[in-house]
Amino acid sequence: MSYRILIVDDSATTRAMIKRVIKMADIPVDSLHEAADGKAALGVLAESTVDLVLADLNMPEMNGVEMTRHIRQNERTSAIPVVIVSAEPNIDRLTQLLKDGVQGFVRKPFTPEAIRNCVTRVMGAAHA
Amino acid sequence: MPDATMTPGLAEFVDSLETMAFVTPFPAAPDAPAPEAARMIQIECACPQYACIRLVAGEAFGAMLASNLLAIEPGSPESAAAADDVLKELVNITCGAVIRERGLATDERLHMSLPTVEPLDADRWASFAKMAGVQVLDADGHTIAFQLSGLEQA
Numbered sequence: 001m002s003y004r005i006l007i008v009d010d011s012a013t014t015r016a017m018i019k020r021v022i023k024m025a026d027i028p029v030d031s032l033h034e035a036a037d038g039k040a041a042l043g044v045l046a047e048s049t050v051d052l053v054l055a056d057l058n059m060p061e062m063n064g065v066e067m068t069r070h071i072r073q074n075e076r077t078s079a080i081p082v083v084i085v086s087a088e089p090n091i092d093r094l095t096q097l098l099k100d101g102v103q104g105f106v107r108k109p110f111t112p113e114a115i116r117n118c119v120t121r122v123m124g125a126a127h128a
Numbered sequence: 129m130p131d132a133t134m135t136p137g138l139a140e141f142v143d144s145l146e147t148m149a150f151v152t153p154f155p156a157a158p159d160a161p162a163p164e165a166a167r168m169i170q171i172e173c174a175c176p177q178y179a180c181i182r183l184v185a186g187e188a189f190g191a192m193l194a195s196n197l198l199a200i201e202p203g204s205p206e207s208a209a210a211a212d213d214v215l216k217e218l219v220n221i222t223c224g225a226v227i228r229e230r231g232l233a234t235d236e237r238l239h240m241s242l243p244t245v246e247p248l249d250a251d252r253w254a255s256f257a258k259m260a261g262v263q264v265l266d267a268d269g270h271t272i273a274f275q276l277s278g279l280e281q282a
Contacts, residue, residue: 010242013213016198058220058240087224089233089240108221109148 002028003123004048008041008055008067009085014108018054018085018115025116027123038067045077052123054115057086057093065097072101081122085110135263137181137276140225144218145267149193153265153272160264160271164188166248168256169215171223172241175232179278183219184248184256189270190215216243226276 005022007015015034022029033048035041039062041055053071057064064084071077083104084097094105103125104118145151163186172180190211195202197214220243227233227240248256253273257264262275 011213011217013194013197013210014217016210020198058242060242087221089224089227090236090238091233092236093238108217108224109144111147 002030003051004031004033005029005119006033006035006041006044006048006050006053006055008035008038008053008059008064010036010056010059012036014056014085021110021112021115022119024112025119027116027119038062038064038070041067042070045071045074045080050077050080052119053080053082054085054119055082057084057088065093068097068100068102081125083118083122085115135261135274135276136279137222137226138263138274140229141181141183141222141274141276144222144225148218148221149196149214151193151196151267153267156264156266156271160266162250162253162257163271166250166253167212167215167245168248168252169212169219169243169245171219171243173223173227174237174239175227175279176237177232177279179223179226179276181219181223181226182256182275182277183215183222183272184253184274185215185272186270187211189267189272192268192270193218212245216245219243226279230279 007018009015019032033044035044037059055064068082081103084102085106087108103122106114106118142153165187166184169183191207192202193214194210195207200206223240257273261277262273264273
């Protein structure tokens, strides 16, 4: 099983870092997609099949909270696991996101292990 | 970094920089050169007290961080192109850490802006470096300056 992963972050450097970590962590990857904000991410999801979304919260155009809500409301994308990778400090907001169906949270600055462990856990649960 | 040199938010900034890019800054010498191609990166938050984080750094510092993070050649066009992006991410991460460390992360009114970047000429650098609460640092040979304003009551 190899995964089609969508990375959503307005920082191109962070997207590149996450891609690098995923490749270094031996996570089996079929394809890696990128988007710079939530709106662009929904565009990618409309055109591509994705197994996992790794997304920032604080982004222009459409933030990660709104994006997650749209993903959950769309029948075609509602089952896709979403992991938040963010510097977001608001515990209540993060707790609410987990209640709303976000599968994991990795705090920035992240270590490669944190990304690897979270992706492995979430994708393991998704295919259990 | 000795406690005596700590200005507000500096511990969180140093920790973010070390964790993110493996760079440890120290207080700069009084005659440290101004950063070349300086830019001010700023982020504001309300939690609900207003706070603002400002980082001034040269393009070369951002490029060095990018080369560390992405394992690309220092001085390459790719690292220079990523310089501002990396600096914005650094202040974004620092802002999150400052809010968490002060126990303000549960306020539903919390709002963080997106980071902004603007060029800073030599005169503005000289003024900024002398402002209250500004810590001028040497980060692997690059002069940078950090300030957290607001949150005095937190």
